[in-house]
Each structure stands twice: as structure tokens, then as C-alpha cells.
Amino acid sequence: MKYALVIPDGCADEPQASLGGKTPLQAARTPHMDAIARLGETGLADHVPASMPSGSDVGTMSLFGYDPLQFHTGRAPLEAAAQGIELGADDWAVRCNFVTVDRGVMKSFTAGQISNADGARLIEMLQKQHCGDEHWKFYQGVSYRNLLLYRSRDGRAPLKQDTTTTPPHDITDQPIAGHLPLGSGACDLRAMMDASAKLFADCDVNRERTARGEPLATQIWLWGQGRRPAFVPFADRFGVQGAVITAVDLLRGIGRLLGWQVIEVPGATGYLDTDYAAKGRYAIEALKGGTDFIVVHVEATDEASHEGHTDEKVRALENIDHHIVGPLHAYLKEQGDYRLIVCPDHPTFCRTKTHSHGYVPFAMCGAGIEARGTTYDEPAAAESGVVLDRGCELMPRFFGR
Template identity: 70%
Template sequence: MSLNVNKMKYVLVIPDGCADEPQASLGGKTPLQAAKTPNMDAISKAGIIGQTDNVPESMPSGSDVGTMSLFGYDPHEFHTGRAPLEAAAQGIELFPGDWAIRCNLVTVEDGKMKSFTAGQISNDVAAELVGLMQKQTCGSEHWKFYPGVSYRNLLVYRARGGKAPFADDTYTVPPHDITDQPIDESLPMGSGGCDLRELMEKSVELFAECESNQKRTENGELAATQAWLWGQGSRPNLEPFIERYGVRSAVITAVDLLRGIGKLLGWDVIEVEGATGYLDTDYAAKGRAAIEALRGDLDFVVVHVEATDEASHEGHADAKVKALEEIDEKIVGPVHEYLKSTGEYRILVCPDHPTFLRTKTHSHGYVPFTMCGAGIESKNVPSYDEVQAAASGDTIDNGYELMGRFLKK
């Protein structure tokens, strides 16, 4: 059942994984407290601030679960895995019995996960490695590898009317959760685990024989040492967003996961030149693209920025602060200023989950949100950060409830 909303313009900005802990290197402040974010602070002062829990404790912490909650869908009901969402982004259709699996290209040294991105491996080398893995499985009609962007690739199991080797007890671990840790206890287990481990083991030899991959080492870059398979799942059944909430929507992102969720929800997916999904993304181009989208007949635009999450995965506090300041100056500021000229509007800033610099990985827990606009009475809180959000007394335990509150006038 859709909400009865008057026509307004809505924007959600997602600084992925920006929520964090106090850092000694930042004088005991969190990155949000240390960053100069006058535009986010202005939203907090003009509206409200609070905290929301987007990832249920019983589910793995990641953007697949966190953003599904943030977009207003209970992950307990709708989440089937991360890879199916990314398959949708690539236009890969999953049929009954089919499963999608994330295929990272990673660097493992001395039995430890040195880099879950293989040093941000280039697209051309990644595509060659994925092609080699496809050749090794050419004797099977069930397995199909699909190249993506850099280290992010996909493997699909086609059931072809049969029964997949996977089940709900299949257990995999995201490689970004074990940075600098031994990999032995994080290998795939349960139904299908043996199949996945066998493919991963075969990739080690293939990658070692690939000349363009090994040349990366000669150039002072990290070579991919193997594939890492994780995030498996079947196609989710998501109710179209316009039927659920009554607004026409679009998403701006450089990450396939968000593209996939957007497509499954019936959103427009806006591609932006210079958007990389990394710290070097073109923040200003994303801001301009959001404003241009709002000039059309769309009601709701989501701007997702991965840079803050990547900074945490690499353990770089200064880079996380800089990314927050870029988001504030080049996306939140210009977009909010434009919204003020359109009539009635609302703007919301909220990350999907915390990503701690200390652990270099995603975490469970509350994240701060702030929103302002039509019908939202100001609480006059001077800044947007974790401490102010916790002190506000405004806590949403089920993160999927925030979207309905944001869109309901």
C-alpha cells in the first residue's frame, strides 16, 4: 500500500559506512566530528537528528542489508544475499533455482588477506582473470563467470531445471571482513562450500600463470593471487518502490550493489562520468547529476558515495575526513541549495552501517541520520555526528521504518 504523499522533492545522501568511533589520530573525535561539514550541520540545525539501526544483529553487516533497510524494506523479509542484487545491476536474470555469487579478486600473502581488492586491480587485468576462470569451468553447463568492475565480479550457478548445490546453510565470509587476518577459518562452508572452495583453489594456479597479472608485481602493484567467492543468494522478490511509497525515484552510484537494488525497485539508475566507487570519485559530478535529475519529473533521488567506506577499509582516518568534507561541500551543499528553490522538499543524510577504522570492516550498530524540510520541526541541534544523534533521544530500532517517516508528510 503506497503512502498518500503530496508532490515534493526528496533527496537521500548516503555517505557509505561513515559512522565510526572516536579516533586518537583525530584528537578523540569521530571522523564526522572532525570533518568540516557545515551543510550537514545546517540540516541538523534546521530539522532533526537521530540514530537508526539498519542491520539486524542476526544478519551480516554490509551495504546489501543496510541499504535495503534504508530504502524501507525489512531485510528479514526481502534479503536473499548480496550477489543477486549485483547480478540485477549487470542485467543478469536469475531463474528459479539459480544462484549468484560475488567473485572478488584478492591478494592473499602468507595465508592472510592482504587486499580484498587486489590493490584496486585494473579492469583489463580483472577481465582477463575472469575469462581464465570461465575457461576452467567450460566443461560444466552450470557455472558462468561475469566480469564486472575491477575486483568486483560475479559467478552464477544455472540450475537449468535441476537442484542447486546451495542452501540456506551455505556459509561465506566477505573478504573485506578479514583484512590482515588468516583466511583458513573464513573459507566457504556448508552446502555448496566444497564446490566454491574447489573453484577458489583452481584460481590460484590460473592467476599465477597470467603474465599481465604478474607484471603488476614488477610495477610495484599488488597481483591478484586468487578469487574469493561469497555473498551467494537467489533472486529476491522486492515490491516496486512506487507501489510501496508512491514516488518516482532514481539512484546515483558507482557501485553495482546499489545499481542492482535500484533496478529491482523500479528506479532509474543514473550513470555519472568520473564516479569510481573509490576515494577519487568525482563528487561534484554526482551533485550536478542529482540536481539535473530533480529538474525532471522524478520525486526522489538517492546519491550514494562509497568513498567513506573505502577509507575505513584501508584504515585511513584522514582520507575518511576528507571524503566527508567533499560530500558535504560538493553534494549536500549544492543539492540542498537547489531544493530550496523548488518549493516543498525534504533532504535526508544517513549512512547504511558503521565501518570502523579500527577493524577496517563493517559493523553492527546505530548510525546517525539527519533530515529537514517541509513539515519537520527544527530541534536546533548544531551538528551532525554520532554523539549528537545518540543524545537526541530519537532512536529507530528497525531501520526500514525510517523511509516511511521521511516520505510521509
């Protein structure tokens, strides 16, 4: 028995005027996702509890069958795990974005999708210029996604449970003044953000970016802090060995903490230009190689939403359907008994350019699942009558447990 999950991150959305009142899922040509719906079951699941911020750290944790109210400690510790960084019991990890702030307004939470090469140089500058103290250390990630770690040597740390921060992708085109860190340790985080702005103001990296006509990395933005989580291994819960394909450190980290193999795919970028076909091929090869459960995560739909590009979101959905869902489903049907599910982690609205709370549609088919769906989109899922208020119940349902 083989199992597969495809995650079109943030694909759930509202009806769009530019799409004739349809959602991107309704407007996109997705014959393979629709086939899953017709062959099986559709429904709605809510992966983000109302008391928690909406994001992929919370949403995917729930999607994988783990109640975020019990297991979630923060986003950054998950990304630290992706890099193989061990956290002590009193250590903290903080997400560190390169951003573009112009006249006090968040213009880009990615500093124009800054390159790994430019990011590495900025991280080196931050570390050498001591934007923190001897307890703090910066780690490079991918593009704009980096980490800042606090290493505790005496069992104490400036950050506490009351420390609050705001994801920069939630405040695109908004003034940053009302969204700076608050609570315990906020002064330390703000001081490092301010120091980075002074350091970056006249650095070689930004002079070169100006010459190339690229957005400046004006400063770092610190958020998503947390301590190490403790998960029950996925194989112990569901009896299968898993593997994950993703270009996002967050998903790599969760995968490693669950005991999954993390499969690196050349050309997987975490953006709209990702190699969809390569992800589909590697997923099939993983199943052929003995993996019981393959997870394919695609960030492109979420990125299109953050940029407010409805047409790009539709195009990304069509690429996921054609290059990943279609070939993967065809292989699964050929090899024997299987189950396949498509589900995002949370809605991301093109209108607001940010993550939202609310239900997302799922479609799953395969051995033992009765065929009673129609198409894969938000209205069809709502009409099914299947509603999971606790999204963490979807994975046990998928595995028949």
C-alpha cells in the first residue's frame, strides 16, 4: 500500500472578480485533481486553530496529523531542525528575513527574492559586526529565509512565552511601526533590527543590487521565535515510513522531526519558477525506492498569493496538476493499492496578500474510499457536507484510523 500527499500551499482563496467570480481553484484547469475528487471524497478541514497565527508551521503540523495546540512551539525551531541545528532545552530560534522597508512601509518581505549569494554575504556581515552579543548567532538559510539563534549558557534567555512578533508577509504595503516585537526580549530583537538597517544602508551588496536594478535588503526582520518541539515519530503513529519533497526549510524541519527522509530536488526553488516536473519525478522514484508515504509540498501558490498575482496562482495550480498530481496518480494506479490526497495547509488570499484562518478543501481517493466527489475546489468541498473542525483529524481519516 502506497500513500501520497500533495500540498499546494495556500491555494484556498476567495472568488476573484478578475476570474469572473471564481476562485483560483475553480478557474484553473486541474483535470487530475478533479479526477481524485470524482474517484473519492472531498471535504473541508480547518488546520489553524483560531487562537494561533495562520501560517505553514501551524497548518502543516495539523495537516500531518499533529494538533498544533499540543505540539507547536514556534516556526523558527522547525527551520533550525531543517538545517540540522540542535537546540538545547533553554535555547531559542528566531526566523530572520531580509526585507525591503521604504519610508517605514514593508515593501517586500523577501527583499526582492534575494539570491542565496547576496544573502550569504549579508549574514556574514551581521555576524562579524556583532548585531547581537556572544549568545546570538546568525545562520544562513535559503534566499531571504534565515535564522537567528540564542544559545543559553545559564538556563536563562531574554525571550519568553510573552514575546510577540509579526510575520513580515502579513504586513506587505503596511507601516511597520505597529508590528515591531513586543514583550520579553523585544528590546534585544528591535536593537538587532535597527543595527542591521544601519549596517545595510551603505554596504557593497546593496550598491551592487542598486546597479542591477534590484530591490535593496534594507534590514532584517525577526519573528517566529520558539524553543525545540517534541514530536511523536510519524511511523509510530501511522505505521508507515515517510519522505518529503519541498524547497522550504520549514517543511524540511518538520519532516526531520517526524522521522521522514528529506529529498532534495534540483531546480526546486520555493517560488513560481520551481521545477514542478522534477518534483513529480522524484516523488515517483521515492515510491519506487521503498518509501511508503511521499509528501510533495509546493510553495508557488502561496508566493503568488503574497504578491497578489491571481493569474500566477492559477498558473501554479495548473503546473502542480499537470506535472505532479497527474504523473503521481498514474504511477500509483499502476503499482497496486494506494491512497492519494490533495490539501493545502491554510488559505492565502490574493486580496489581502496574507495567510488567513478558515477551512481549506481536500480531495482523496484510493483503496476503500467511496467515490462521491465532483470537482476539487472550495464550493464543491463545501457541498460535500464533510467538515473537519480539527484539521489534525484528516490524516488519521486518510490512513483509515
